[in-house]
Amino acid sequence: MRRTFVVGRWSLVVSLAFFIFSGMSAAQQKAIVLKGGKLLTITHGTIENGTLVMENGKIAAVGPSGSVNVPAGAQVIDVTGMTVYPGLIDSETALGLTEISAEQMTNDQIELSDEIMPHMHVYDAFHAESELIPVARVNGITNAIVAPDSRDTLPGQDSFIQLDGKSAPDMLLVKDIALPLNFTGDQRRNQNFESAKFPYTRMGMAAQLRQAFLDAQNYAQGLADYEKKKADYESGKSTSAKGAASKKGEDKKDAKQPPTPPKRDLKLEALLPYLQGKKTIVLAAEGPSDLETAVGLAKEFNLKFVLNHISHTQPVLDYVASLKVPVIVGPIYEDPQAYERYDAVYSLPAQLYKRGVKIAFASFDAHNVRNLPYQAGYATSFGLPYDEALKSLTLNAAEIWGVADKLGSLDVGKTANVVVANGDPLDVKTDVKQVFIGGNSIPMTNRQTRLRDMYSAP
Amino acid sequence: MIRHAIRMAVGTLVLTALAAAQQPATSTQNEVVIKNAIVMTVTHGDIQNGSVYIKDGKIVAVGDNVNAPASATVIDAGGKYLTPGIIDSHSHIALDDDVNEATSPVTPHMMMIDAFDYQDKAIYRGLAGGVTTSLLLHGSANMIGGQAVVIKHKYGANRDAMLFPGAPRSIKFASGENPKRVYGRKDQLPSTRMGNFAVQREALVQAQEYERDWDEYDAKVKKGDKDAKPPKRDLKLEALADVLRGKLLVQIHCYRADELLTEMAMAKEFGYKVRAFHHALEAYKVADQIAANGVAIATFSDWWGYKQEAWDAIPWNAVLSMRKGVRVAIKSDSEDFARRLNQEAAKTMRYGGATEDEALKMITLNPAWIIGVDDRVGSIDIGKDADLVLWDGPPLSSYGVPNKVWIDGDVYFDRALPGFGMPHYKEGM
Numbered sequence: 001m002r003r004t005f006v007v008g009r010w011s012l013v014v015s016l017a018f019f020i021f022s023g024m025s026a027a028q029q030k031a032i033v034l035k036g037g038k039l040l041t042i043t044h045g046t047i048e049n050g051t052l053v054m055e056n057g058k059i060a061a062v063g064p065s066g067s068v069n070v071p072a073g074a075q076v077i078d079v080t081g082m083t084v085y086p087g088l089i090d091s092e093t094a095l096g097l098t099e100i101s102a103e104q105m106t107n108d109q110i111e112l113s114d115e116i117m118p119h120m121h122v123y124d125a126f127h128a129e130s131e132l133i134p135v136a137r138v139n140g141i142t143n144a145i146v147a148p149d150s151r152d153t154l155p156g157q158d159s160f161i162q163l164d165g166k167s168a169p170d171m172l173l174v175k176d177i178a179l180p181l182n183f184t185g186d187q188r189r190n191q192n193f194e195s196a197k198f199p200y201t202r203m204g205m206a207a208q209l210r211q212a213f214l215d216a217q218n219y220a221q222g223l224a225d226y227e228k229k230k231a232d233y234e235s236g237k238s239t240s241a242k243g244a245a246s247k248k249g250e251d252k253k254d255a256k257q258p259p260t261p262p263k264r265d266l267k268l269e270a271l272l273p274y275l276q277g278k279k280t281i282v283l284a285a286e287g288p289s290d291l292e293t294a295v296g297l298a299k300e301f302n303l304k305f306v307l308n309h310i311s312h313t314q315p316v317l318d319y320v321a322s323l324k325v326p327v328i329v330g331p332i333y334e335d336p337q338a339y340e341r342y343d344a345v346y347s348l349p350a351q352l353y354k355r356g357v358k359i360a361f362a363s364f365d366a367h368n369v370r371n372l373p374y375q376a377g378y379a380t381s382f383g384l385p386y387d388e389a390l391k392s393l394t395l396n397a398a399e400i401w402g403v404a405d406k407l408g409s410l411d412v413g414k415t416a417n418v419v420v421a422n423g424d425p426l427d428v429k430t431d432v433k434q435v436f437i438g439g440n441s442i443p444m445t446n447r448q449t450r451l452r453d454m455y456s457a458p
Numbered sequence: 459m460i461r462h463a464i465r466m467a468v469g470t471l472v473l474t475a476l477a478a479a480q481q482p483a484t485s486t487q488n489e490v491v492i493k494n495a496i497v498m499t500v501t502h503g504d505i506q507n508g509s510v511y512i513k514d515g516k517i518v519a520v521g522d523n524v525n526a527p528a529s530a531t532v533i534d535a536g537g538k539y540l541t542p543g544i545i546d547s548h549s550h551i552a553l554d555d556d557v558n559e560a561t562s563p564v565t566p567h568m569m570m571i572d573a574f575d576y577q578d579k580a581i582y583r584g585l586a587g588g589v590t591t592s593l594l595l596h597g598s599a600n601m602i603g604g605q606a607v608v609i610k611h612k613y614g615a616n617r618d619a620m621l622f623p624g625a626p627r628s629i630k631f632a633s634g635e636n637p638k639r640v641y642g643r644k645d646q647l648p649s650t651r652m653g654n655f656a657v658q659r660e661a662l663v664q665a666q667e668y669e670r671d672w673d674e675y676d677a678k679v680k681k682g683d684k685d686a687k688p689p690k691r692d693l694k695l696e697a698l699a700d701v702l703r704g705k706l707l708v709q710i711h712c713y714r715a716d717e718l719l720t721e722m723a724m725a726k727e728f729g730y731k732v733r734a735f736h737h738a739l740e741a742y743k744v745a746d747q748i749a750a751n752g753v754a755i756a757t758f759s760d761w762w763g764y765k766q767e768a769w770d771a772i773p774w775n776a777v778l779s780m781r782k783g784v785r786v787a788i789k790s791d792s793e794d795f796a797r798r799l800n801q802e803a804a805k806t807m808r809y810g811g812a813t814e815d816e817a818l819k820m821i822t823l824n825p826a827w828i829i830g831v832d833d834r835v836g837s838i839d840i841g842k843d844a845d846l847v848l849w850d851g852p853p854l855s856s857y858g859v860p861n862k863v864w865i866d867g868d869v870y871f872d873r874a875l876p877g878f879g880m881p882h883y884k885e886g887m
Contacts, residue, residue: 102635102765132763333794338579339885341878342586342797367763374801377856427856428804448762448772455742456778 028439031055031074034420036065037084042395042409052084054416054439062410082433085390085425086410087142087417089397090372091328092282092308092362095133095146095161096126096168101367110149111156115187115199116212118270120156122146123175128168132366134446137163139370140419140432143173143397143407145362150182150284153205154212157270158282160401162417164437177401178280179270180308181209183294185286206293213301216271222262223272229259277304282328284308288316295323306400311345312337321355326400329359329392332375343382349392350383359388360397377426389426489513490867491526495535495848500542500815500823500837510540512844515866520838538861539853541818542837543590543845544799547756547825548709548736548789550595551580551796552609558597559604560640563648564661566629566697568604570594576609576617580793582878585611585871587797588853588860590845591622593829595736598632598711599640601648601658605629605697606709608829610845610865614883626830628733629701631658632711633721635767655720662728665698672699707733707830709756713767715743722751734828736789739771742778749783754828756789759805776820777810787825804854814854843867 032054039050039062051068053061061068070076099106108125111117126146136144142163148155157176165171187205189197199205273279283298283305285291291313298305307327311334313320320327329349336344352359361379363372376389384392398408406415416439423430435442490512497508499520511519511526519525550557556573559565574594584592590611596603608625633654642649648657671689678686700706710721712735725732731752735741738755739762741748748755757779762771780786788803790796803821806812812820826836835843844867851857863871873879 100763100766100769333798335580335583335793342583368761371760374856378798378801378859381851381857381859424856428801429807429855431808448774451770451772452742452774452778456774 028054028057028416031060031071032416032436032439032441033070033074033076034079034084034418035070035076037079037082037420039410040083040085040390040425041411042086042391043411049080050084052410052418054418054436057416057438057440059410059412059414059416059418062412077434079420081422082420083423083425083430084410085140085419085421086394086408086414087419087435087437088140088372088393088425089360089401089407090136090141090144090363090369091360091397091400092147092158092364093136093144093369094149094366095136095144095163095369096128096130096171097122097146097148098366099127099130099132110151112151115153115189115205115208116267117148117152117156118154118179118212118274119266120148121176122148122156122159123168123172126159126161126168126172128165128171131447132369133163134443135367135448136369137435137437137442138432138444138446138449139373140421140425140435141369141372142417142419142435142437143403144369145177145401147180147282150180150184151186153182153187153199153209154271155180155182160403162415162437164440164442174401174403176273176279178282178306179274180282180284181294181298181303181305182284183209183290183297184284184309185290202290202293206297209297210300212267213271213275213297216268216275217301219262219265219268220272220275226259226261230261233258274303275301277302279304281305282308285310285313287312288319291316291320309334311348312340314340314344314348314351317351317355320352321357326358326360326396327352328362328400330361330375331364332361332379346378347382349376349379349389353384353388358396358400359392360400361392373426374428377424377428380426386426488867489526489530490533490844490864491524491530492533492535492540492846492848493524495538495540497838498539498541498814498818498853499839500819501839503815507537508540510838510844510846512846512864512867515844515868517838517840517842517844520840533862535848539849539858540838541588541847541849541853542822542842543835543847543863543865544588544821545787545825545829545836546584546589546592546790546796546799546821547734547787547828548595548791549584549592549796550597550791551584551592551793552576552578553594554578558599558640560597560599563599563601563637563641563646563657564694564698565596565600565604566602566661566701567693568596570596570604570607571621574607574609574617576620580796581609581611581620582613582871582880582883583793584790584796585613585863586860586873586879588800588847588849588863589796590847590863590865591826591829591831591835592796593628593709593825595628595709596630598630598636601632601637601654602661602698603630603632605706608831611863612865612868612870612882614870614880622829622831622834624834626707627700627705628707628709628829629697630709630711631721633658633717634711634713635765636711651717655724658724659727661698662702662724665695665702666728668692668695669699669702701730702728704730707828709734709736709828711736713737713739714770715740718744719747722747722753725751733830734787737768737791738779739768739775741784742772742775743770745779745782745784748779754785754787754824755779756787756825756828758791758795759788759802760809773805773809776806777812777816780806780812780816780820781810785824785827786820787828788820789825800849800853800858801856804856804858807854817854 034052039047051065097109147158158178160174160177161171281303363369395408398404418436420434421432493509497505509524511524559568595606606628608622648654734754736756741755760773799821803817823836826832846864848862850859850861
């Protein structure tokens with residue numbers, strides 16, 4: 001049984017699109033025009049009867065239907081009655097690092113042999129052919145952060161992916177985009193007393209982190225000293241080579257010996273861009289005290305950071321706001337503590353927004369990435385304005401991850417990651433009809449649709 | 459004979475007696491009319507601008523208008539949705555770490571009531587999500603686990619007031635990866651699916667012998683044989699004999715299609731009925747056979763991939779099975795999902811095109827049937843318990859959040875109240 005779509009003409013369109021792009025290549029082959037839809041642009045409001053043009057993988061035009069020129073030879077798709085919005089961005093997933101959670105051989109999420117593992121790179125394990133990726137993207141999630149599991153304080157560096165491509169290099173848009181620093185207590189090695197090892201407590205976690213950053217500072221100093229010596233040596237060499245009236249003796253003898261570079265240390269090397277404030281630390285805490293300790297550490301070393309989770313920090317939200325950093329919130333489905341009201345975490349996005357904090361949502365999941373939009377929807381029932389909820393899945397996330405020039409809204413020049421659905425993107429009932437990534441029409445199939453079709457055939 | 463009857467009924471009697479002894483001392487409103495609501499009855503459609511009249515904890519009238527005395531308290535629903543209380547047919551809340559007696563694969567004499575922690579805030583959080591009744595099951599470490607307890611989410615009431623009076627006894631069976639893993643790791647039987655079913659069959663054979671011994675003894679007593687010696691009581695086999703006698707609803711944790719078929723064959727072999735398959739993520743592959751056996755399923759909306767036997771899970775499972783005639787419930791098996799089963803049920807509208815009514819039935823009347831309390835709860839019908847939820851936002855959407863929850867006609871959750879939002883609970887009481 002073929003799946004019948006609510007809108008009859010759409011079914012034809014999808015088959016057509018699938019035919020054209022089934023031999024998909026990275027480059028968009030032909031201009032595609034989505035005509036007559038309700039466009040949720042994010043940056044310039046909703047266009048009730050709008051037209052969007054995708055060409056060469058980018059959004060070439062967007063506006064009210066009357067005002068947009070349709071390029072000659074373009075494939076025009078009538079999306080009247082449909083809602084069109086930018087591809088959603090999941091700000092933390094494990095996509096490509098896991099297949100079946102309970103089957104260890106399919107998992108590459110965390111190295112538990114040590115807590116300080118900044119030299120682990122998600123891109124080294126990222127599995128482009130994961131069956132989970134097509135499941136996520138047919139619900140309109142086109143981009144995601146892939147992060148290691150959070151059971152190490154410094155588990156390794158995140159990558160930012162696009163959920164389409166033939167191989168990992170196609171999909172990894174930004175390697176080492178950020179480094180998580182987890183300080184929730186889950187990183188303690190205190191499963192049981194008998195096998196206790198350092199760090200057994202939060203004191204241990206903090207001391208270990210501080211030592212790691214101090215070591216990295218020393219390492220940086222060592223490198224700087226070396227660079228200086230090398231420069232001196234180089235200039236010494238060049239001056240002597242010119243045979244100018246340089247002094248004879250000591251100086252000349254020194255210049256003959258090139259300085260020895262410090263021994264490379266991958267761990268410490270990996271921390272350098274973060275110590276230098278060139279890259280972002282994703283600082284995870286749950287409750288107020290962990291948050292304050294972790295922020296204290298980050299400030300001590302002048303780290304540039306965004307916050308992650310902070311699910312139980314209601315008592316200190318003004319403090320959170322005073323930090324003037326964005327928050328990857330939730331998941332809002334995390335259970336409240338016993339002393340908290342049932343909606344303490346549901347209402348966190350609204351509470352942060354009210355205080356001027358920029359938020360983004362994340363599934364913190366792999367199999368259930370497809371459900372990302374629903375928690376944003378649910379958050380609106382606890383006070384988050386609808387437009388902000390949508391922004392938290394698109395533009396806010398793009399800004400936080402430094403890709404807002406390419407993603408996060410329906411604007412000319414941005415990557416054509418565009419979703420067409422039969423209604424409100426945040427509602428569970430809404431069916432996503434077509435996803436475009438880089439202007440390519442994505443097959444709306446995956447392992448699950450194949451099983452459905454196999455077993456619902458008469 | 460008398461002894462026999464007592465022995466058989468002992469579980470039910472204890473629960474009923476405990477529940478009856480403790481009527482909630484919290485009932486403040488004897489007669490209430492909720493008017494101006496979109497009443498989703500589950501059994502007879504929606505009533506736009508409808509009213510429900512509650513008296514003594516029961517629904518006594520439903521319709522466009524109801525005849526209630528002027529003394530009744532009137533609550534204007536302001537056009538919000540009113541549904542029956544949500545029913546979770548698979549829960550492990552309020553059992554602390556006592557979910558699995560994972561020391562033997564056959565433990566039918568474990569009584570979840572003995573572990574029931576009625577102060578667990580998960581009961582409250584489920585209530586705030588509109589859940590009024592839950593089936594608290596033994597875990598799935600054992601092939602034959604323990605006997606469930608059915609609760610109403612009257613958080614703030616005492617323990618016995620939370621027990622669902624007169625609810626039938628349910629027992630948990632399980633097969634597949636969990637028992638394999640738990641006992642395989644200990645180098646014990648079962649570590650395979652062959653072992654799984656051998657253990658189950660062996661236990662049932664013993665129960666048959668036990669049942670026969672008691673039947674023979676009862677027959678002798680009946681004949682007036684004064685010297686008849688009763689067989690030694692064995693709690694384990696006594697519970698299993700009750701399964702064979704059809705005294706227990708059999709709730710089976712099972713994922714794969716082949717295991718669903720094996721479990722049904724085993725039930726036929728030993729002459730008991732399977733009430734429901736839980737999880738049943740591959741039910742869509744053998745839905746015809748499940749429907750033909752009159753077995754229900756309690757499944758997830760879209761959870762998948764967390765283990766090998768969940769790899770073929772598809773979000774269309776519920777609706778594909780329903781269309782083949784299977785009675786389908788969406789359950790939580792999770793403290794988290796229990797708080798938003800309405801959202802989970804709404805997913806069946808998207809995956810397979812369930813109607814609102816069908817989706818709502820999966821979290822009300824159908825799970826009520828699985829628990830065996832569908833004559834008492836699960837729809838807005840005259841004579842049923844006044845377990846009701848008034849919703850902010852449409853319940854079958856991303857936006858449905860309970861505004862008020864009534865259990866037995868009494869408000870147990872009110873979103874507008876400060877603190878925890880519970881009229882009958884104060885922290886530290």
